[in-house]
Amino acid sequence: MKILIVGPSWVGDMVMAQTLFTCLRAQHGPDCQIDVLAPEWSRPILERMPEVRQALSFPLGHGALELATRRRIGKELAGTYDQAIVLPNSLKSALVPLFAGIPLRTGWRGEMRYGLLNDLRLLDKARYPLMIERFMALAFAPGSELPRPYPRPALQIEPASREAALGRFGLTLDRPVLALCPGAEFGESKRWPAEHYAAVADEKIRQGWQVWLFGSKKDHPVGEDIRQRLIPGLREESINLSGETSLAEAIDLLSCAAAVVSNDSGLMHVAAALDRPLVAVYGSTSPSFTPPLATRVETVQLGLECSPCFERTCRFGHYNCLRELQPAMVVSRLDGLAGDPLSDPQDP
Structure with a gap:
């Protein structure tokens, strides 16, 4: 066939x-x-x-x-x-x-x-x-029952390709990697605020992690915004890869992450397909239609009366579904998923 x-x-x-x-x-x-x-x-x-x-x-x-x-x-x-x-x-x-x-x-x-x-x-x-x-x-034929359990996306990584990407950007895996994906092609109503991402990055760097930021060229400014919110000494433990990598390199480098925090975006689904521990932040959209498909996933959303609205911009102008979702909630879910890679390192 x-x-x-x-x-x-x-x-x-x-x-x-x-x-x-x-x-x-x-x-x-x-x-x-x-x-x-x-x-x-x-x-x-x-x-x-x-x-x-x-x-x-x-x-x-x-x-x-x-x-x-x-x-x-x-x-x-x-x-x-x-x-x-x-x-x-x-x-x-x-x-x-x-x-x-x-x-x-x-x-x-x-x-x-x-x-x-x-x-x-x-x-x-x-x-x-x-x-x-x-x-x-x-x-399948119309009306057929779908097989259960449902298959999950599973991208396969070539070690040589991953090593080449690490080498190109001078990256090492001497500390666990927190990957942040703060962009969203859909629009502002899917983007958790930069200051919240920075608070998560601050917490994990203080715990001994390093932070890699991923996204498209359009996401580079928000990546820089997040880094600039970190104090000197912590900022140097982060790198903004947004717009610097090809999609192939981004996939290979994401496979190295000990944990990922992402908006509802394409990279969220990539991280899930790589089976990385993932916290997915939802604002105007809902995981009831396109959830990340993996075993080690936590989705966070506030469930305000006005959400999910599925609008690109907030009709009220406040974006409270994202702004009021505090970093502590994400850090808590992250810690529960990723454990302590410093004491129990995992091979990506």
Whole structure:
């Protein structure tokens, strides 16, 4: 069985899609060949998933139609696959499998994709409240019971690749690493305040830890804000890697962390897929739809009357769902998860 997956456009969604790949391998056997058509940025994630044979770079940006390009890509893939599974709900995302003439084209109805998909599913949101359930269900016939326990994303790290990343940034593992992921592509309503992250960093550095900050180039300023809130002597025990690493390096370096604190973001899902002890901070969103999928996870949220609102900015302007969530709560959960790596060091 040769299957083409049209992949999602967000880091977290791509990580969670591994649950579908696992189900497909279980359904069709280890000889099932899974290729993923996705933006080039996702290649480091897909290369760390053993279920994926190859990542196929999709050259169009999010939202671009460019019909001629989609037709060309489809023609190049013609005659290769038995099935396509389209994870985005947009109409345009179903065009490449149609142009490729793939016999079985599976996906949720989405933007009225009649004719584009010939295995069109109607989503029952009550039956499948989790995003991974909506991904996994596409591996099976409509109405099938999903296998339990659910598979979890699990990215595989090559030791040589990790050592290269450590060497490039001059990092050592002589002390336990607290990874902080203070960014969120969604917007301000997902970002726990910099002063709260700094308070957590201060506490752990005083306990003998070092702090690595991760994120995109847009997150570099908030990383610097966090570091500048640390007093001299502690500040030097932190490094801002936001925007400095490639995604591949960020994944490999996150695998070294003794613990992670993150907003609800793509890197949160990466940390969970690396099975790092993780405290995930929720404000405007909820773990009831896209929770981090790992065994050593604590989610913290205040549950105010106005949240979760799922808005990018706070309609009241106060962001109390995040501002009032105190660092002590996160430190307490962190200590419970990570224990004391200084007395019981763990090999990442």
